[in-house]
Amino acid sequence: MLMSMAALCAGCADGTAIPTGNRHAPSLASAVRFYSDPPHAPYEVVGLVKAESSAGLTAQESMEYAIEELKKQAASLGANGVLLTGNGARTTGTDVTYNKDSGQISSNSTTAQFVEGRAILVK
Helix, strand or coil, X not given: CHHHHHHHCCCCCEEEEEECCCCCCCCXXXXXXXXXCCCCCCEEEEEEEEEEEXXXXXXXXXHXXXXXXXXXXXXXXXXXXXXXXXXXXXXXXXXXXXXXXXXXXXXXXXXXXXXXXXXXXXX
């Protein structure tokens, strides 16, 4: 069930990867680990990565989509880890609805969950 939900939501997150170090062959997203503190082993910073999503039914689900996208972005740089530098929510826009029968206007903020960090190659 979880796998089918992930397959249905391909493209539910946006991400960027900016190379900052030596070029490396892409790695597997499934091999990318997250670090809140620098690893004890030697490592090389290979880029900066960021991902965000507002596609989930809950904030947690949107964050999970963003995390999966962050892994893909890091893997595209050849990283096997991400040293996290930030995460949270940001307002991405406002939906405005006008009801012509009642004359009422309502608005709703749209929020995306984001996660970012340094893509690293732990040796």
